[in-house]
Amino acid sequence: MKGRVEIIVGTQWGDEGKGRVVDAMAHTVDVVARYQGGANAGHTVMVEGEKYVFHLLPSGMLYSGKTCVIGNGVVIDSQQLLDELTDLQERGKDRARLVISGAAHVVMPYHKKLDSMEERLRGSRKKIGTTHRGIGPCYMDKVNRCGIRVEDLLCEDALREKLSFNLEIKNMYLTRIYGEEPLAFGEIFEQAWSWGQRLKPYVGDASLTIFEALERGSNVLFEGAQGTLLDLDHGTYPFVTSSSPVAGGACVGAGLGPSLVGRVTGVVKAYNTRVGEGPFPTELKEELGETLRERGGEFGATTGRPRRCGWLDLVALKYAVRINGIHALALTKLDVLSGFEAIPVCTGYRSDEGEDLPYKGNSVFLDSVEPVYRNMEGWKMDLGACRDFQDLPRPARDYIRFIEEQTGVPIVLVGVGPSRDQTIVMGL
Ligand code: GDP
Ligand code: IMO
Ligand code: MG
16 A cells, blocks of 8 residues: 555543644645544644634644545534534635545434433442533444434435434433433434535545545544543443544544554653543642643543543553554643652552552552652743754653653654644654
């Protein structure tokens, strides 16, 4: 194959800065593709003081001449997608060609409702802390083989039949289990039909689009949403999302053979954050966590919820390197660590008995481990204007080198601020 495939994947619990890394790398490719997740994602790109938050559109949309693909593995909130397109059009930034897989599933109003109802039922003790975007229920229908796909929105008979079957069951759940009002067929049908008519120009064969681009010698970038520790199989189950954000998910979620993948780049934030419930061994629950949140602006791009913050966890990062087969790392938000006297980094997990423990993707295990820290020297300098590795203060360079040494993976890009130009490229 003449073209090259690269996958950008989150190594933590999402919000690592994947959007900005994809934006920084998009000029090297012709196609940018999403392969999983849905509007639970919020990918922020800052260009010339303008902020763009992508939930469903790939973060390559700002470049003219590119093709942006939404693969079959994505679950599509049609209204959200149309709103994002309108917003870009109004800002004169809908520059890329968009191709949406007909096989992608559609998030229906009942999915969102059921997501919220289920969370309510789980109660504050057992809830997952989902984004309430209907992600879990939509993937449930996909796996259960009763989901509605984008292609169904274009066929009146199929839509009518599938929607009426689904509504019959969903209304039973809503009324009998959750004590809610039933949803009316007519209104949802009209809405879904109109989504289909508006999305029609973009619907195509996503897998073939990618394959033909590679055959022509075009490079393709896959943009993961969420992160490794939120992966349905490899994350901190059950506090995970319902898709496969790991690199392997790109092949299934876009219809690509694994032998075509050239490089996997992991995005890692210089510290850890998490939105929603679940284990977080290095979490800072007191003032320091608050400080990181304030300095890093750690509030969800999708829900606005404050993100839980803590120190970088190298045990979990090494796990992400293994699970994804990561070749290179992009380190973001290093600038946020300026001003700390010392920066602890978790290099190991210990049991109550003082035994060293390897990573296990098990929530009960992760709740019980005691992180072992190595204190790295802090720095005072504002890094926002650094554009070269040598511009960084020595302790910041040591921080980078330490991560490389511990993971055995080179860091090829460092983020020193949210803007497109606040990037140090170290050998992309
Ligand atoms: P994503 O979901 O992985 O794309 O990440 P989000 O967009 O949800 O969250 C990352 C946040 O950090 C956004 O507000 C970005 O603008 C911001 N960001 C990304 N990289 C950097 C960086 O290097 N420095 C700073 N200060 N902010 C960054
Ligand atoms: P990006 O792509 C951070 C979290 C939710 C919750 C769990 C399950 O911006 O990195 P879901 O709605 O998917 O069923 O919620 O996953 N979550 C994210 N956290 N960034 C995201 O996306 C997330 N998408 C889902 O907070 O804990
Ligand atoms: Mg995000």
